[in-house]
Amino acid sequence: MHPDSSSNSGIKKAPTQFGKRGMSLEDELNESNQYYLSHGIAVVHKKPTPIQIVKVDYPKRSAAVIKEAYFRQASTTDYNGVYKGYYIDFDAKETKRKTAFPLDNFHDHQIRHMKACIASKGICFTIIKFVEIDQIFLLSATDLFYFWDRQKNGGRKSIPLSYIKENGYLINYQLNPLIPYLNAVDKLLIKKHEGEQHAN
Secondary structure (H helix, E strand, O other), rough: OOOOOOOOOOOOOOOOOOOOOOHHHHHHHHHHHHHHHHHHEEEEOOOOOOOEEEEEEEOOOOEEEEEEEEEEEOOOOOOEEEEOOOOEEEEEEEOOOOOOEEHHHHHHHHHHHHHHHHOOOOOEEEEEEOOOEEEEEEEHHHHHHHHHHHHHHOOEEEEEEHHHHHHHEEOOOOOOOOOOOOHHHHHHHHHHHHHHHHHH
């Protein structure tokens, strides 16, 4: 037996993968937001979906079962909150497409809401996960609007992955938080301040 045979010197350790644990993007973001909240970094929550309850059954005195309910209004975006004194508002989307993000993942009322947030000087963006290639990007709302408005005038109905890679921010999984998207938001804030300085 070789003296080094019991050591691990010849064994390559696989890189740690923090994603791919059977969690949806929403679950991963909720976990990340909990980390940000518990560490006093940001207060960001998933917005509840507003529903109108129509019919409730009471099979037992202690339990109620909703039998019929409707969405009360069209929902806006998935998440909102406060970070470094800024209002942030964003939507999270997943796609199985490998080369582009389809714009039909968004609805008119969501885009109108995001445009209103931007007009009120909020920080607005979308987080997109390309499931098949296991990559997550943050794309500013203004980049989304560019493609959204162009499709209405006969432009393409998707955002190319190449554009997202060039103009968005890649977010790599880590241990805590799982999706450190506020690092990319910091870059958006720098860009915002630079734009305001040029405007003055």
